[in-house]
Amino acid sequence: QKEVEQDPGPLSVPEGAIVSLNCTYSNSAFQYFMWYRQYSRKGPELLMYTYSSGNKEDGRFTAQVDKSSKYISLFIRDSQPSDSATYLCAMKLPGAGSYQLTFGKGTKLSVIP
Amino acid sequence: DAGITQSPRHKVTETGTPVTLRCHQTENHRYMYWYRQDPGHGLRLIHYSYGVKDTDKGEVSDGYSVSRSKTEDFLLTLESATSSQTSVYFCAISEGDSNEQFFGPGTRLTVL
Numbered sequence: 001q002k003e004v005e006q007d008p009g010p011l012s013v014p015e016g017a018i019v020s021l022n023c024t025y026s027n028s029a030f031q032y033f034m035w036y037r038q039y040s041r042k043g044p045e046l047l048m049y050t051y052s053s054g055n056k057e058d059g060r061f062t063a064q065v066d067k068s069s070k071y072i073s074l075f076i077r078d079s080q081p082s083d084s085a086t087y088l089c090a091m092k093l094p095g096a097g098s099y100q101l102t103f104g105k106g107t108k109l110s111v112i113p
Numbered sequence: 114d115a116g117i118t119q120s121p122r123h124k125v126t127e128t129g130t131p132v133t134l135r136c137h138q139t140e141n142h143r144y145m146y147w148y149r150q151d152p153g154h155g156l157r158l159i160h161y162s163y164g165v166k167d168t169d170k171g172e173v174s175d176g177y178s179v180s181r182s183k184t185e186d187f188l189l190t191l192e193s194a195t196s197s198q199t200s201v202y203f204c205a206i207s208e209g210d211s212n213e214q215f216f217g218p219g220t221r222l223t224v225l
Contacts, residue, residue, distance in 0.1 A: 043216035
């Protein structure tokens with residue numbers, strides 16, 4: 001079993017739709033959870049960062065972490081064509097000296113005008 | 114791209130030749146990382162640095178070496194490139210204990 005599982009898609013939605021992107025993980029020790037957005041032929045861009053369980057909202061984006069289920073989600077409200085990209089989840093263990101991020105493989109999203 | 118540049122941006126080379134990729138940052142961040150991104154595997158850590166001359170191995174370090182002689186520069190070297198090292202290579206930086214890593218634009222390497 002991979003440490004982090006993410007459905008690669010592709011996911012295609014109409015403009016204005018609510019998008020739900022998800023990752024599951026196997027290592028219960030992960031404490032830090034991130035979502036990156038990656039446009040084609042570009043580097044990943046940090047979108048959201050959460051610690052432990054709970055929700056975090058930033059504009060049209062909401063990140064949720066459910067540690068009991070080992071499941072994280074990213075919701076995009078009122079999706080726009082500019083949201084078309086690959087979305088990567090990433091996770092990290094706690095503690096000083098722990099630098100490695102473990103990434104999901106990414107979900108490719110297309111928002112159709 | 115958070116003050117991070119990578120060079121070259123594209124490179125085609127032949128099996129067995131040495132290749133060096135450069136990452137340069139203007140953020141004065143202490144930590145620097147090299148990742149590779151491949152279809153079906155996602156992003157995987159090759160090596161990282163937690164200070165000048167301080168480096169350590171990541172998940173997929175075989176066949177790669179790194180050096181960091183200045184805070185702003187982190188070099189990734191493929192001593193003898195193989196076709197399995199064809200990939201997109203990303204440099205990332207982070208500051209202190211921050212868990213937020215910021216990525217450069219990437220280098221697309223093809224080994225024939």
